[in-house]
Amino acid sequence: MAPNPPQPEEYPESLRAYLGVSLLSAVSLDPDRTIGHAKHTDPDFLTVLLQDHIGGLQVLHQGHWVDVTPLRGALVVNIGDLLQLISIDKLKSVEHKVLAKSTGPRISVACFFSTHFQESDKLYGPIKELLTDDSPALYKETFIKDFVNCFYSSGLGGISALSQLRLC
Numbered sequence: 001m002a003p004n005p006p007q008p009e010e011y012p013e014s015l016r017a018y019l020g021v022s023l024l025s026a027v028s029l030d031p032d033r034t035i036g037h038a039k040h041t042d043p044d045f046l047t048v049l050l051q052d053h054i055g056g057l058q059v060l061h062q063g064h065w066v067d068v069t070p071l072r073g074a075l076v077v078n079i080g081d082l083l084q085l086i087s088i089d090k091l092k093s094v095e096h097k098v099l100a101k102s103t104g105p106r107i108s109v110a111c112f113f114s115t116h117f118q119e120s121d122k123l124y125g126p127i128k129e130l131l132t133d134d135s136p137a138l139y140k141e142t143f144i145k146d147f148v149n150c151f152y153s154s155g156l157g158g159i160s161a162l163s164q165l166r167l168c
């Protein structure tokens with residue numbers, strides 16, 4: 001029998017404080033009902049994606065949309081906006097979208113790492129150790145709840161929540 005997965009309160013404190021807990025969400029796309037999932041970056045720290053064999057996920061790479069080949073059992077790890085914010089652009093969130101395929105309905109399982117599922121009054125800004133004269137702060141500090149609210153009020157494809165916090 002598979003062991004029970006650790007519960008969020010069992011995660012190491014350092015991981016919980018930075019990346020938060022995860023939310024699992026199944027995303028299904030039926031080609032008869034939709035053309036896909038609009039382009040966006042994820043408003044979290046990391047997203048781990050399990051896909052099926054249908055495919056459809058594309059990432060923007062050097063100005064071109066590139067298909068992510070669906071590999072059975074492979075996990076796709078996307079960097080989210082909050083990791084870009086705290087790493088002051090050392091790690092960049094990936095723009096992605098999903099196209100519905102005529103070959104059939106598609107199911108993916110996304111695990112979003114963020115802290116907005118728990119009450120927190122922590123302000124997120126640049127990791128202090130990364131700040132130097134050549135690498136100054138690029139974004140205003142933010143509460144995760146404000147960041148996520150901004151993401152949802154901008155809508156997919158709108159002005160990203162991250163760019164609204166950009167200092168220069």
Ligand SMILES: O=C(O)CCC(=O)C(=O)O
Nearest residue numbers: 027042049057098108110
């Ligand atoms: O279904 C996928 O492969 C990606 C879904 C996604 O980008 C999201 O839920 O943020």
Ligand SMILES: [Fe+2]
Nearest residue numbers: 040041042096
């Ligand atoms: Fe996404």
